[in-house]
Amino acid sequence: MIEFRTADGQAGKAFEIKSSTPSDKYLLVIHEWWGLNDYIKQEAARFARELPGVNVIALDLYDGQVAADAEQAGKLMQGVKTERAQSIIRGALRYAGPKAQVASIGWCFGGGWSMQTALLAGSQAKACVAYYGMPEKDVAKLKTLNTDVLFVFAQQDKWINQEVVDQFKKDMAAAKKGLTVKAYDADHAFANPSNPKYSKTFAEDAHAASVAYLKKNLKLK
Incomplete structure (x- = not known):
């Protein structure tokens, strides 16, 4: 665990x-609505193994709080103030430094914030993966x-x-930005093993696609 100025x-x-x-x-990793729990740390470690030559930082947008159940997770997610979350991300970008090439990935709540991280990173942004997060x-x-x-x-x-994804496709086209949508016949949070709707097959496929994309955009061998 590290601390940095926000x-x-x-x-x-x-x-x-x-x-x-x-x-x-x-690679900045952003947690689901549960918070920065052991599962997210394990995912960060997995990316670190599969992306040699990349520093992996899993951010804590909940300032140390982790949900024990869905009700608490909902409250923590609702309680996030945009300005504070942006301050944490900016602090992490400053910690990485002005020469950093930045990729981001997140799931659910973190999927939306992965996109915001790419926006905040400006010219340093090199890759952005968003799992079922609000665009x-x-x-x-x-x-x-x-x-x-x-x-x-x-x-x-x-x-x-x-409807959300179709609008996102139109918006990205209007912005003249590249977008790849990997669609799965699954439900929200299908990539998390603790979810009853978890699909190992789809989760592994999405993970492999994410790693291949990150390697390409970060120009890893």
Whole structure:
């Protein structure tokens, strides 16, 4: 676990796995509505193994809080203030440094924030993976993206549904930005093994697609 100064003058927390060789390549991992729990740390470690030469930082947008059940998770997610979350992300970007090449990935709540991370990273953004998270709807903002986006879509999702994804496709086209949508006949959060709707087959396929995309965009061998 690390601490760093955030843009609002406070401290931010994150779980970091440094590359075994010095590197300016970073993957910022953003948790689901549960918070930065052991599962997300395990996922971060998996990416660190599969992406040698990349520093992996799993951000904590809940400032140390982790949900024990869905009701608490909902409250924590609703309680996130946009300005604070942006301050934490900006702090992590500053921690990575001005030469950092930044990729982001997140699920659910973190999927939406993965996109916001790519926007906040500006010219340093090199890759963005969003699993069933709310896309940015402002085309003017999307025009500032410095990367294409890999969007993982669960076709049975009642929240990030077909209508949301269709609009996102139109918005990204209007912004002249690249978008790849990987669609699965699954429900929201199908990639999390603790979810009753978990699909190992789809989760592994989406993970493999994410790793291949990250390797390509970060120019890993």
